[in-house]
Amino acid sequence: MRAFKKLVDRYQQRIYGFSFYFVGNREDAEEITQNVLLSIWRHGHEVKPDSLSAWIMRVTRNACLDALRKRQAYREGIVAEDEDMALADTVVGDDNPEQTVENAELRRLMEEALQRLNEPYRTIVILREIQAMTYEEIQQATELRINTVKEYLHRGRQMLRVHLQGISGYENL
């Protein structure tokens, strides 16, 4: 149990963060995180230690896709208002209220644009740009070649630009 608690400390932030940006709402992200942690408890010992991190991200991504399929939220791209507030609350060091509002708005736009990205672009953009995983880690998690990962990342960001231009409020960027 102690070893498992260490794993929880190590991975729960990554799992929750990925899930939140992937599915776009807190409740689903919490449920996914809970289910993934339970999967680690039940099946983590079956995975080789070097592959554990990549396995966890694959399980998380699959859980996110399942959640989206189940709740049919994929096309709706629902982002609850309280999530915007929650994100705004996480700003550190923004003493300027105008800047804080602008940053919160920017995050809202980014989240909305992320919801519009198809797979595997969304996964790769979140893993690389938000979670700062290395290309090697992403390669293991996605089972894609590094060059393919880079290509998808670039295309994903290009698509984000296109999506942002289609979202109301983008002009204020």
Add this chain to the structure above:
Amino acid sequence: MKTSKRIPCADVRNQIETYIDGDLAEESIAVIDRHVSGCGACRREMALARRVHTALHALPPLDAPADVAERVFAQIRMERHETLRSWLFWEKKSWLAPAWCALGVAAAILLIWMGVRMVQTPEHIGTASDPEAEISLEELALAEAQTKWALGYISQVSRRTGLTVRDDIIGGRVAGALQQNVEKTVRP
């Protein structure tokens, strides 16, 4: 302006992300820089790409609420408890739960062993005042009391942990049987 025509806008835009990631060769960087400096549309695209890049990096990694882990630990505790429960109370109401079977078998072996031993060597049962006796009546009484206490303790602990203890099994089938058997053997 002349240099900006050396490479089409589409090519520049395809390379913007590689450019921002710093993965372009110096020559290519120079070509794009020249193009962008003379092309307003590509300059805006480059600026937007930089903002997207910066904004993505600025998204907080987010901490999972503390109660998520707590809920997981609670779920695991519950599952473990259920596993223990199903192990102890096989088919719930059946007193043939594996644990109790094992306990019953152990008690039965003990009783048989004690009975056989006492029947075969009654002269070895004496009193505390008889130092030569292997087993005194007082020792037997003490052993019986200790066995009953141990069984009672199992019952209490199980009850505290929320398990439905079959007191009738412990009292009637195990402790009671033990007591009767010992008494019958010692005082025929």
